[in-house]
Amino acid sequence: MPDNKIEIRPLEYGSDDYSQTLYLRHEVLRRPWGRSIAEDDLDHEAEDLLMGAFDGDKLVGLGTLVWLEGDTAQARYMAISEEYRYLGIGSEILSALESAARDAGRSKLILNAREKAIPFYEKHGYHLTGELKVPPFIPIPHAMMEKAL
Numbered sequence: 739m740p741d742n743k744i745e746i747r748p749l750e751y752g753s754d755d756y757s758q759t760l761y762l763r764h765e766v767l768r769r770p771w772g773r774s775i776a777e778d779d780l781d782h783e784a785e786d787l788l789m790g791a792f793d794g795d796k797l798v799g800l801g802t803l804v805w806l807e808g809d810t811a812q813a814r815y816m817a818i819s820e821e822y823r824y825l826g827i828g829s830e831i832l833s834a835l836e837s838a839a840r841d842a843g844r845s846k847l848i849l850n851a852r853e854k855a856i857p858f859y860e861k862h863g864y865h866l867t868g869e870l871k872v873p874p875f876i877p878i879p880h881a882m883m884e885k886a887l
């Protein structure tokens with residue numbers, strides 16, 4: 739449980755904070771399925787928006803935003819450290835990504851949701867646009883969702 743107020747702020751690609759995102763993503767999104775974050779091609783993240791949740795200097799959650807063509811942005815890598823879940827941190831990160839997309843003139847946010855996270859996104863106004871499918875990078879079903887901003 740957090741002792742301090744959680745700060746939501748953008749972080750810089752390649753920084754020490756960014757290294758913390760690799761560890762958190764590995765632990766939350768890859769290691770439980772025997773995969774490694776090192777298998778992901780993350781070069782594009784120099785151009786992406788990387789939003790972190792910090793308890794002091796410690797990264798406890800993140801989400802990223804990829805700028806797609808046209809009016810669309812894609813949220814990726816939503817991950818909250820296990821002991822910090824269900825405290826509203828994921829919601830705050832998602833809202834910050836939505837605001838940034840809106841400020842950049844985007845009118846649609848899409849994402850590829852893990853089956854278990856679909857209710858979380860539905861609470862935030864996202865709807866399913868595709869069938870559940872198992873993607874190549876992780877052996878659990880995902881479905882595309884979107885929200886008009």
Ligand SMILES: CC(C)(COP(=O)(O)OP(=O)(O)OC[C@H]1O[C@@H](n2cnc3c(N)ncnc32)[C@H](O)[C@@H]1OP(=O)(O)O)[C@@H](O)C(=O)NCCC(=O)NCCS
Nearest residue numbers: 816817818823824825826827828829851852854855857858
């Ligand atoms: C999914 C995740 C990002 C949500 O973040 P969080 O900080 O725990 O979520 P919040 O506390 O902001 O939850 C907001 C609401 O969604 C609900 N919610 C959160 N996770 C949920 C889930 N897995 N299933 C159903 N509802 C969920 C909360 O109960 C809360 O509802 P309320 O407003 O009625 O109280 C986080 O649980 C996580 O990192 N999970 C593991 C990794 C993962 O699945 N990432 C998503 C990849 S697509």
